[in-house]
Amino acid sequence: MDKDILLSMEDISVSFYTHRGIVKAVRNLNLQIKKGETLALVGESGCGKSVTAHTINQLIPMPPGKIESGKVIFEGRDLLKLDDKEIAALRGKRISMIFQEPMTSLNPVFKIGDQIADVFMAHEDIKKDEAMEKTVKLLELVKIPAPERRIKDYPHQLSGGMRQRVMIAMALASPEPGLLIADEPTTALDVTIQAQILRLIYDLKQDIKMSVLLITHDMGVVAETADRVIVMYAGRKMEEADVYSLFENPSHPYTQGLLNSLPSNEKYSDSTRLEAIKGTIPDLLTIGNECPFENRCPFAMSICRESFPEETKLDDDHSVWCHYVSDQVRTHTRAGSLLPTRGKE
Amino acid sequence: MEKLLEVKNLKTYFTLKSENFGVKPEVVKAVNDLSFEVNKGEILGIVGESGCGKSTLGKTILKLNHKSGGEILYNGSEIFDLSDKDLKDLRKKMQMVFQDPFSSLNPRKKVGSLLAQPMKIHNMGTKEEIEAKIDKIMEEVGINPVYKGRFPHQFSGGQRQRIGIARALMLDPEFIICDEAVSALDVSIQAQVLNLLLDLHDKYKFTYIFIAHDLAVVEFISTRILVMYLGKIVESADKNELVKDHLHPYTKALFDAFPVTDPKGRENREPVLMGDVPSPINPPSGCHFHPRCPRVMDKCRLEYPPLKEVSPGHKVACWLYE
Amino acid sequence: MNTEIQENTKEKSDEESAEKNSLFKEAVFQLKGNKSATIGFVIIVGFILMAFLAPWLTPFEPNDQDISIRKTAPFITSHILGTDDLGRDLLTRIIYGSRVSLVIGTISVSISLSFGILIGLISGFYGGWVDRIVMRFIDIMLAIPYVLLTIVIVALLGPSLVNAMIAIGVSQIPQYARVVRASVLAEKENDYITAERSLGASNFELMFKSILPNSIAPIFVQATLGVGDAILSSAALSFLGLGAQPPTSEWGLMIASSREFVTSAWWIVTFPGVAILLTVLGFNLLADGLRDVLDPRMKD
DSSP states (O other): OOTTEEEEEEEEEEEEEETTEEEEEEEEEEEEEETTOEEEEEOOTTSSHHHHHHHHTTOSOTTTEEEEEEEEEETTEEGGGSOHHHHHHHBTTTEEEEOSSGGGGSOTTSOHHHHHHHHHHHHSOOOHHHHHHHHHHHHHHTTOSSHHHHTTOOGGGSOHHHHHHHHHHHHHTSSSOOEEEEESTTTTSOHHHHHHHHHHHHHHHHHHOOEEEEEESOHHHHHHHOSEEEEEETTEEEEEEEHHHHHHSOOSHHHHHHHHTOTTOGGGSSOSSOOOOOSOOOOTTTOOSSOTTTTTOTTOOGGGGTOOOOOEEEETTEEEOOHHHHHHHHHHHHHTOOOOOOOOO | OOEEEEEEEEEEEEEEOOSSTTOOOEEEEEEEEEEEEEETTOEEEEEOOTTSSHHHHHHHHTTSSOOSEEEEEETTEEGGGSOHHHHHHHHHHEEEEOSOTTTSSOTTSOHHHHHHHHHHHTTOSOHHHHHHHHHHHHHHHTOOGGGGGSOGGGSOHHHHHHHHHHHHHTTOOSEEEEESTTTTSOHHHHHHHHHHHHHHHHHHOOEEEEEESOHHHHHHHOSEEEEEETTEEEEEEEHHHHHHOOOSHHHHHHHHHSOOSOOTTGGGOOOOOOSOOOOTTSOOSSSTTTTTOTTOOHHHHHOOOOOEEEETTEEEOOGGGO | OOOOOOSOOOOOOOTTOOOOSOHHHHHHHHHHTOHHHHHHHHHHHHHHHHHHTHHHHOSSOTTOOOGGGTTOOTTTSSSTTOBOTTOOBHHHHHHHHHHHHHHHHHHHHHHHHHHHHHHHHHHHHHOHHHHHHHHHHHHHHHHSOHHHHHHHHHHHHOSSHHHHHHHHHHHHHHHHHHHHHHHHHHHHTSHHHHHHHHTTOOHHIIIIIIIHHHTHHHHHHHHHHHHHHHHHHHHHHHHTTSSSOTTSOOHHHHHHHTGGGTTTOHHHHHHHHHHHHHHHHHHHHHHHHHHHHHOGGGOO
16 A cells, blocks of 8 residues: 555445436445645536535535445545544544535634644643634634634625635644635636635645545646646546646547637637537436446547447556547557547647 | 717715714715616626625615615616606516515515516506417417416525516516625526526527626626725726726726636735725725725825726726826 | 537435425425424314314204203213213314314415515515514514503494404414515525526516515415414413404303303313413414524524
8 A cells, every 4th residue: 555645545435215217316425635635526416426525524425325335544544434434533633624604614603713722632732822822813713804803803804705715724723734716716706716715725735735526527626726636527527637737738529628618728719619529418317337428528439338448558657537538549659649639620 | 889878976875873963974976976877788797895885776776775876877868857657658668577586575475466467567468368368478488388276485596596587578578687696506507597697698689687696707797897885986898898808906906816627836825805895885095995005195085086987898996097 | 509408407416405395296206204284283283173073073052052951061961072061062063163273274274374464564575664663563463462452442332243353363463464574685786686686577576576476485374373373362362351252163262251150160161271271382383483484594
């Protein structure tokens, strides 16, 4: 086992048993987060990114949810085998989470200073004064102006951006930051505030080697903060790469389509139409073993309807799960080049 | 160019009533003395962050809100002075597409009756004519007319938004306000809907006001852009001009804050704009942007700068350009 | 047009987007799985059947007196639940009493419902000073004890079953008005109301065709509860001599006219009491079930 790896999920499948049938939300997912790394899970709604995150600290409502298979290894233990008490001991301490709407995760009746100081006091044997001092320092670290006064504020007195900073501060209050799961942390924020929070997460990562699992639908957010990226679609992993090669060389047709759908894409400076992905996401109730993107994919072949592809390694840290790309790579390798397709230009 | 809509010194204030005795009611100046024009056939983008008043502005233009002062002239006549009958006739020409495809469609109505409603309200067409029109419009927005009998919740978000657009098209309008029309959609669906709106624009020569917080979307779809901050226009220019040469420090900050889909060089990005968006209840004195502005001067704290034309069609409200 | 017709209209099947059919069918489906609602429903159906089939359910007439068999104990003779102090068959009177109760429940709830909806709709939709005046008036009505209010109304109109129904109906209007107003306030904020307004829909259309159908769910719950309440109140009024007059076989009146025999002939008081209890319980159980199913806040 690699010592650098903080968390690894192996062959995770999660389903929801609804009265309409079984929704296969995540299927055979593998992922690893290294210490000090920011891994982004990116995809559109229904792709399973949030379910994956919630599997880690077991926030999936069961029933209707059910973890069908797999392991979540965190610091040598399989989290799925822990009982409620042991999980509760990890939550908020070794594994913290920040949400899209920070108001819902802060206790509205306590001052924010007390809430953060409580986290300190839960970990260390220190007095309230000392914990408060540490809280002020922490709020400084997350760049909250005038922290001595802010600690006396209640959550509703803060703006959305400030609340998100407080949430990040709480995640950092544990002695040795383990894993921070950030579920769409900037989606509810204005763009200038989002830029501040993204910068903060990026800076903190440099300074204190925090490991972050970033859940987002926004490719821009990924490019600004992530080290490594997993693109998910309809419960499956489609592409995994380090952030530079993903944006340099997006190889899965879905990743390409996603980037082409962005109006900010440079190629649209003179164009009046976007290259949209046609169609809609398949029904997760009826989906079988096919590649879930098959019905929208411009390169779909007959094999795509039959089986989900195996991993195709393009590079040491760049893999794609796509029959078409795998074909391309095979033919190109024979021809002496390893460059996969970039679409039908 | 022919003017379709002229807004002069428009103000919309809201009074927040206090439940406590003796507390002075607070006034939100959601739209604070705005003037601009919309020309026939153009796509005017209005961009700004939450609380800047862009949605209130859209609703006031359609007389879905009150106004506290100023004029809204549609084809030269003030819409707030129209008789009920004339206003109802005008409503045929002006339509709106909403942000939330979940709440903007009546959940108890089937798609067929949702789309029939506009024509029924205005007593237009026979039953057969209405049905034929519904089929035509549904095909046009990319929803198979066989789904007429379904309820809104049986469609996905993107399809619901198409239905919302279809409803706006039923009365053959000439002017459509899209209020965050694609913000709630996934990017791949958002791209489809943006293309649809542009196709319809080409085909019917609609005039659009496209309101959004997403600069990239506004930049892509608009021909001209207004940037708003706390109830005021801070800058307005043709799209290409604004992209090339944004003058107001706030516009600059918006462009800088937009996350770029390229990780290269992210270590040495420009410092981001600090501070929060102030509450519109008590906006800062002088130029509302001055507490966050990196180029603030003494004058900015005292007096709000006028919206001044610095080059043809490019207006900016900033003391730097006086 | 670039957009091809999308054949695949199936919703992305996240666990939350569960609904497939109309909201009504969905509600029925969920109600079936709700134990208390099912029990309540069975009781109510039994109650209604009893009211409609009364003459075929019993060989006796409710008002046939036979002094010779007065105060016959239950479960001994063909008078299964025994007879009362005038020798009338108790079971027959209870069965016929369900007719009276059903009428009282439906009529008084219809009165409160129609006025309550109208008042709540106008007050919630227009808001402003209309709302303030209406709501203060409602507050005053709610501040008067319900029984007292009913008694005052009956006292003004004179004691009779019809007047009791009117009194119960009127005194319940504030409750309904409040429920309607609250759901109208929530519903009118939705974009689809703004959308329909921008299409040119009139206030009347908005209120009655769009808002009302969408805020009907809590009103439905309130009305179901209200039938039970009305039956109970009417029994109380009759007990006090302000409602149904003898010899009507009304459950409350039956209890009242035989309360002096509670020690000598317990059944005369007990069985009408049980009838009231079961019926009211039935409506309350169903209302609880409906609330669980229709109130979105109870879901998830």
